[in-house]
Amino acid sequence: MQVHNRDLAVLFGRLVAKQLPGERGLDAWRSLLQAHATLMRRLDTDLQKETGLALADFDVLAQLAEAGGELRMTDLALRALISRSGMTRRVARLVREGLVARANDDADARGVVVALTDAGVARLNETAPVHLRGVAKLFVAQLDDQELAVLERALDKVTVDCTFG
Numbered sequence: 001m002q003v004h005n006r007d008l009a010v011l012f013g014r015l016v017a018k019q020l021p022g023e024r025g026l027d028a029w030r031s032l033l034q035a036h037a038t039l040m041r042r043l044d045t046d047l048q049k050e051t052g053l054a055l056a057d058f059d060v061l062a063q064l065a066e067a068g069g070e071l072r073m074t075d076l077a078l079r080a081l082i083s084r085s086g087m088t089r090r091v092a093r094l095v096r097e098g099l100v101a102r103a104n105d106d107a108d109a110r111g112v113v114v115a116l117t118d119a120g121v122a123r124l125n126e127t128a129p130v131h132l133r134g135v136a137k138l139f140v141a142q143l144d145d146q147e148l149a150v151l152e153r154a155l156d157k158v159t160v161d162c163t164f165g
Contacts, residue, residue: 040081043134051127056082058131060090061099061116061124070115072105099123 020026044055063079064071073091077084091114094100099120105111116124143151 039138042138043131046134047127047131050130053123053127055131056080056086056090057094057099058124058127060087060094060114061120062128062131064100064114064116064120065124070113073102073112073114076114094120
């Protein structure tokens with residue numbers, strides 16, 4: 001049952017005003033969320049349509065490649081776009097598809113290492129150009145160099161604060 005009541009909007013407005021005086025940053029926050037959701041949906045749709053690979057699967061392969069081919073499962077979960085809880089199932093499926101392999105960490109028997117297979121490298125080689133064309137068209141081309149630099153610095157600050165704050 002949904003409640004449709006103007007008082008709820010007033011209540012929410014008060015909550016916002018208390019936590020964000022003058023609604024400072026609220027529009028920027030909403031724009032960031034909307035842009036992120038829109039970009040992720042579009043990049044995922046385009047990648048699946050052209051290659052049959054989901055964006056979250058591509059992200060796992062790309063994270064492994066950027067790390068030199070393998071990562072501990074815990075590190076992969078920290079880097080990836082998907083939740084930690086979804087990582088185990090996703091990696092299990094990618095193992096079944098032959099794109100990654102799992103093994104116990106030699107240095108720590110409790111840990112699991114995930115590594116790209118030759119098939120995973122080939123799949124990444126096939127899909128990366130499609131994904132990167134989408135990033136270039138849908139994101140990079142929309143901003144000039146100065147805007148990109150400001151956005152990068154601002155988001156890096158937020159990331160550092162959230163990570164270490």
